[in-house]
Amino acid sequence: MNRRDFIGASCMACAGMTGLTVLLQACTTGKYISDFSQSGTKISVKKTAFTVVKKDKTVEQKYILLKPDSLQFPIALYKVNASGYKAILLQCTHQGCEVSPYETTIVCPCHGAEFNTKGEVTQGPADSNLRTFTTTEDNETIYIQL
Numbered sequence: 001m002n003r004r005d006f007i008g009a010s011c012m013a014c015a016g017m018t019g020l021t022v023l024l025q026a027c028t029t030g031k032y033i034s035d036f037s038q039s040g041t042k043i044s045v046k047k048t049a050f051t052v053v054k055k056d057k058t059v060e061q062k063y064i065l066l067k068p069d070s071l072q073f074p075i076a077l078y079k080v081n082a083s084g085y086k087a088i089l090l091q092c093t094h095q096g097c098e099v100s101p102y103e104t105t106i107v108c109p110c111h112g113a114e115f116n117t118k119g120e121v122t123q124g125p126a127d128s129n130l131r132t133f134t135t136t137e138d139n140e141t142i143y144i145q146l
């Protein structure tokens with residue numbers, strides 16, 4: 001194998017790994033929910049919205065997605081720990097594309113910026129964090145203040 005063939009084969013292997021990673025992440029995407037309510041600038045989401053039943057097993061999702069009419073982009077609501085939530089607007093801070101949320105990261109398909117599940121930039125070209133909203137909760141409901 002000459003140098004040119006080696007470089008070509010290496011590039012194909014990298015592209016394949018990247019594609020596989022995206023495919024694996026795509027398998028774990030969150031679900032859009034429609035059963036939330038909005039009163040003024042306050043959105044209410046039942047905590048049970050994180051629960052799905054798959055093959056007779058109850059699974060707690062790491063995040064859910066909702067699209068209020070008053071916003072141009074959806075919100076990803078992540079369960080950060082046992083009692084905390086993070087509501088993140090899925091609009092890239094680089095040039096405004098809609099970003100794609102996954103269980104452990106948020107990726108912009110336009111130019112490759114990446115964010116963690118708190119909305120903080122982990123890879124450019126974006127240089128500022130995603131917009132987040134204040135959340136509060138009671139025993140049954142999570143409230144997002146727009």
Ligand code: FES
Pocket residue numbers: 092093094095096097108109110111112113124125126
């Ligand atoms: S618009 Fe997201 S990285 Fe450019």
